[in-house]
Amino acid sequence: MARSQTRKPFKWAPVFDHTILILGALFMLVPVVLAFVTSSHSAVQIAREGIMFVPGSHLGENYSKAMFEKGGFTATIDGMVMLKNSLILGLGFALGKIIISMLAAYALVYFRLRFATFAFWIIFTTLLLPLEVRILPSYEAIQRLDLANTYTGLIVPLIASATGTFFFRQFFRSVPEELAEAARIDGAGPVKFFIDILVPLSQTMIAAIFIIMFVFGWNQYLWPTLITTDEGLFTLVRGIKQIYQTMIDANSIPEYGQALALAIIAMLPPVLIVIFFQSWFVKGLTESDK
């Protein structure tokens, strides 16, 4: 009986799939691992030998210096302050975009505006004009408003979001009209309907957009560089650059180890956000209330 079984033919497809997946994973992970390993060596050694493949002995020192030693020209800013600034930027950016675009989409979908569709397309075409295109006028405006070197000036010009408005608009349009009508009869005005019904229904959308926008905001480089000259407002992403910049300017060996340590730390919050919200996001999708 045992012999009668024919051998299953060997399947190449899974091998092929997995090879691609493993290569992809390595492609993404190896640089991170190398950065981490290298960040455990002293600046001198890195300057001499380049990227390191075995862990060194300066791990704790590099990280604690990167985070807690005041640096920069003015020696007023350490990694913790930069981490805080980055968090403020990331959160302000993501939340600001969500709030603004939800309100815009709400107006477009639920109110009988005469030019709603036209307004929507105007908003939509601004996708063609990212911040980089309007960076000079934006800078000028913020400067005149005396908002340079403030969190407000850093965040507000970035929060208008055609993408967010588009996604929320599409989502709101998929919400049955009767829900709004039932709420109207139940005595919920526009504000109550928005807060009591629409926002809870949008949870998954909000989570998804929050992930994308937080990471996007966290990684902002050009605008913060332009608008914040005060070192107390530097973000991590800028701080990494700043570490060698000051050293090179001072004609000493750049603190490669510390810069890499900072780079590793700068990667953590977005990763954590994605991990945290993803489980939430998937839960929202599978427990669909429809």
Place this chain on the structure above:
Amino acid sequence: MAQVTLNGVGKTYPNGFEAVKPSSFDIADGEFVVLVGPSGCGKSTLLRMVAGLEDITAGSLNIGDREVNDVDPADRDVAMVFQNYALYPHMTVRKNIGYGLKNRGTSAAEIEAKVQDAAKMLDLSALLDRKPSQLSGGQRQRVAMGRAVVRDPALFLFDEPLSNLDAKLRNQMRIEIKALQRRLGVTSIYVTHDQVEAMTMADRIIVLNGGEIEQIGTPAEIYHNPASKFVASFMGAPPMNLIDAQLENGEIRMNGSTVLTAPSDQAYAGPVTMGIRPEDVVIDEAGSTPFTIEIVEELGAHRLLHGRLAGHAFTVHVGKESLANAGEVRLQIKPDAIRLFQPETGKAI
């Protein structure tokens, strides 16, 4: 509780389409009125105007003594049950039912008490902490009812509330809704395209067609004395048999030969459409009208005999004791079983 008065109420949509022609009727306090008609005839539009969800573009609407044309839906003291129930998906049954009260500033304790009462009435007590996604269709329907009942409104509005249920549940809910309305005595307007629902539930039926009222009457009036060919064919299953014929000297001629005696006192002469309910004829050896049975539809309690009468499609409804085989039989058609309509206008003569 309140009476409702429509005075020339009509609706022209912004695109120029007149969905409801100016209509006038009164609904008495506590009455259960069913708006019935084919899909697209303007039933929902009319109901939504009463609810305040759609602007009234002609005429005036009174609920109680108050003209409510420009009153917000929340302030009209109406509750509405939607076809898809429109339950708030993220709220528990308890919150769904209590939401309207909460928005009106009712105290938490009072909301809880009222929600409990409504839940008990609708057999939902065990389900109060579930979300709509965890309920069956029938249970969702009950929650939608609960949301309407709990506010103790002057007027219930139903827009095809049973269309999403299976046939068995629909029959059951039909009775429950009717019983509940009787018990609470709340004036109700119920929209449906299902003539069975209309017949069984209504105190009075309003038949709509193409945005116009065809007839208003009790189920019996509508059934026995349809005001038009449309009503005759729409109400009743199987529908009334309609046959084009010629009326002269108190005789109705079909295809020249077959002759029936017309209902008495007919001054009219000329072409007519004759209507005969399938159950108003009897198979009788001595009958004067030949009928060819082609298909027998066995329905348990009764049978439907489909065939030809003077060349026209014709259906006869007989009891289960009545024998039925394909072939020739003779029918006895009494004059008072015959309704006559004008062929062009469709109006009853």
